[in-house]
Amino acid sequence: MTGSGNAPDGGGGGQLTLSGGGSTLVATDTVFAEMAALRGVQHEAEDWDQRLGEVQALGVGNAMAWQPGDLGVCLLGAQMAIREIADETRQLADTLAEAAEQYGRSEDGLDMMLRNSAAWLGHTAGQLSVFAPFLALSLAVPLAATAGVTMGWNTLLGRGPSLVPPWLADWLRENPRLVSDPATVRLVRALVSSADDAVLGRLGVPYPLATALGEDGAGLLGASSSALGLLAAARAAGMLRETPVRVGRVGSSPGAAAALSRPGVPAVGALGRPGALAVPLRGSATTGAAAAGATATGRTGTGAEAPTESMLAPPSPPAGFADLAGRIPTPEDGGQVRIERYGDAEHPRWVVYIGGTVEWNPAGSDEPWDMTSNVTAVADQEAGSYRAIVQALQAAGMAPGDPVVPVAHSQGGLLANQLIARGDINAVGLVTFGAPETGLPLPDGLPAIAIEHDEDIVPALGQTSGTDSRLYVRTELFAGREVPVDAVLPAHQLAGYRETAALIDGSPEPRLLAFRSTLQEIVGTAPGEQSVWQADRVG
Numbered sequence: 001m002t003g004s005g006n007a008p009d010g011g012g013g014g015q016l017t018l019s020g021g022g023s024t025l026v027a028t029d030t031v032f033a034e035m036a037a038l039r040g041v042q043h044e045a046e047d048w049d050q051r052l053g054e055v056q057a058l059g060v061g062n063a064m065a066w067q068p069g070d071l072g073v074c075l076l077g078a079q080m081a082i083r084e085i086a087d088e089t090r091q092l093a094d095t096l097a098e099a100a101e102q103y104g105r106s107e108d109g110l111d112m113m114l115r116n117s118a119a120w121l122g123h124t125a126g127q128l129s130v131f132a133p134f135l136a137l138s139l140a141v142p143l144a145a146t147a148g149v150t151m152g153w154n155t156l157l158g159r160g161p162s163l164v165p166p167w168l169a170d171w172l173r174e175n176p177r178l179v180s181d182p183a184t185v186r187l188v189r190a191l192v193s194s195a196d197d198a199v200l201g202r203l204g205v206p207y208p209l210a211t212a213l214g215e216d217g218a219g220l221l222g223a224s225s226s227a228l229g230l231l232a233a234a235r236a237a238g239m240l241r242e243t244p245v246r247v248g249r250v251g252s253s254p255g256a257a258a259a260l261s262r263p264g265v266p267a268v269g270a271l272g273r274p275g276a277l278a279v280p281l282r283g284s285a286t287t288g289a290a291a292a293g294a295t296a297t298g299r300t301g302t303g304a305e306a307p308t309e310s311m312l313a314p315p316s317p318p319a320g321f322a323d324l325a326g327r328i329p330t331p332e333d334g335g336q337v338r339i340e341r342y343g344d345a346e347h348p349r350w351v352v353y354i355g356g357t358v359e360w361n362p363a364g365s366d367e368p369w370d371m372t373s374n375v376t377a378v379a380d381q382e383a384g385s386y387r388a389i390v391q392a393l394q395a396a397g398m399a400p401g402d403p404v405v406p407v408a409h410s411q412g413g414l415l416a417n418q419l420i421a422r423g424d425i426n427a428v429g430l431v432t433f434g435a436p437e438t439g440l441p442l443p444d445g446l447p448a449i450a451i452e453h454d455e456d457i458v459p460a461l462g463q464t465s466g467t468d469s470r471l472y473v474r475t476e477l478f479a480g481r482e483v484p485v486d487a488v489l490p491a492h493q494l495a496g497y498r499e500t501a502a503l504i505d506g507s508p509e510p511r512l513l514a515f516r517s518t519l520q521e522i523v524g525t526a527p528g529e530q531s532v533w534q535a536d537r538v539g
Contacts (some may be wrong), residue, residue, distance in 0.1 A: 014479040021471030026104035029509035031096055036510045038093035045086035052079045114190040180483045180491045182454040189460035228379040239362045240372045243537045245384045247391040250334050251310035255529035315340050315530045317523035320516050324407045324431055325501035329355045335532035336369050337389055339396045342528040349403050349522050356410025368535045377414050386415050388535035396531055405429040409494050433497040436462030442469050447515050453477040455491035471511055475500055
């Protein structure tokens with residue numbers, strides 16, 4: 001759940017694989033595009049067949065008396081040719097669909113085999129006393145692996161104290177694909193899913209009952225419960241403690257600045273314009289008092305001088321996935337949330353961009369996009385970063401019924417899912433890049449695109465959901481090229497996802513084209529207003 005990184009060298013020419021979206025088919029975007037084209041020809045041919053039948057019904061004379069060139073002969077020949085086209089395109093489309101169905105079943109079967117094997121091994125390991133010290137680590141399932149990999153990789157890059165033996169560090173440098181490998185991601189996903197089985201095994205719960213209660217059964221245990229256990233243990237040790245947050249605007253276009261300076265529009269942390277978003281806080285203390293120290297022009301509250309606010313140009317409406325990925329804020333931008341408003345004052349439409357994790361220190365810092373928020377969010381509690389987003393939306397003037405499209409990377413994707421699942425925003429679309437997979441429900445019919453790299457471990461650290469309405473778009477980022485060794489989790493970096501977003505914009509797949517069309521309908525064609533928000537922890 002890291003922030004941004006350097007773009008990988010070379011182009012990402014890997015093919016896109018699509019799954020989910022209410023379908024059991026799994027195939028490349030090209031196959032889906034060809035399937036749609038064949039279905040289109042089939043339906044058009046069937047329509048012409050029906051029309052020709054209607055013409056015949058009007059009367060074309062006695063068939064026994066037809067001569068070459070008669071209308072009846074011409075109609076019959078055309079109808080036979082049309083029916084042949086319809087039959088051939090139907091068969092070709094059915095063959096592609098069956099191949100995609102078989103591929104999907106194979107993928108599901110392999111995943112299920114890995115999950116079942118890992119569940120049994122985890123349960124067995126949990127029963128053995130020698131593995132007891134490792135069960136505490138399993139409580140951190142959603143994030144411990146990422147944190148460990150991040151700190152270990154920083155060690156390899158000389159950014160911190162040595163956390164691994166020199167021989168292992170040398171071997172990892174020589175084998176950068178160890179972490180950035182699709183097979184590693186599959187293994188991590190299987191191990192993550194078995195953590196609850198290990199805990200239940202240690203508690204003496206029989207394996208059949210543990211399976212029934214776990215993530216693949218009733219779903220009573222899984223990533224969320226594991227993270228909740230980690231929170232309890234860590235907070236007892238003085239770590240991962242939530243605090244109030246304070247949000248300030250650090251950049252805006254002229255229109256957005258004027259909106260916040262209108263009479264009756266309170267400062268950050270208040271409820272915004274009349275009827276604006278009022279979200280009940282679940283978890284730690286409310287943030288209004290802490291936010292009172294923030295202003296519409298920057299951060300205050302500690303005696304430090306508020307930063308000068310940057311004036312930004314009015315944004316053009318995003319035209320596709322590359323525009324969306326390119327506007328997700330990074331630490332270099334000086335903010336964690338970017339808010340764009342389109343439409344008029346009476347009918348605003350919003351696009352909210354949410355960045356990924358910035359700080360990995362579990363002991364705490366003044367950064368809300370940190371490990372504390374990571375674990376808190378996976379535990380389905382209200383994280384500091386979540387409350388910061390709510391404050392920014394309130395300050396920007398979003399009302400409860402306003403349509404909004406969240407666009408997010410990494411931790412931000414998990415937060416966007418929570419905003420939607422809790423009903424705190426009226427989402428009309430969703431795009432996530434490298435976000436932890438989640439079992440949080442989405443409204444029926446919501447256009448939702450989840451973009452993942454096959455080598456990215458972070459999506460595998462979340463909780464899988466059985467039936468998912470999201471359309472998953474996956475690609476192997478480093479197919480046919482070297483894995484960079486100068487970045488932590490290189491397949492997870494936002495720069496790589498921006499590269500993939502441009503690849504998606506060139507796809508002919510109908511559902512991807514439909515999402516771009518829906519996005520354009522939402523944001524319109526006129527320039528909008530934008531603001532960038534920076535949050536701090538206080539207390």
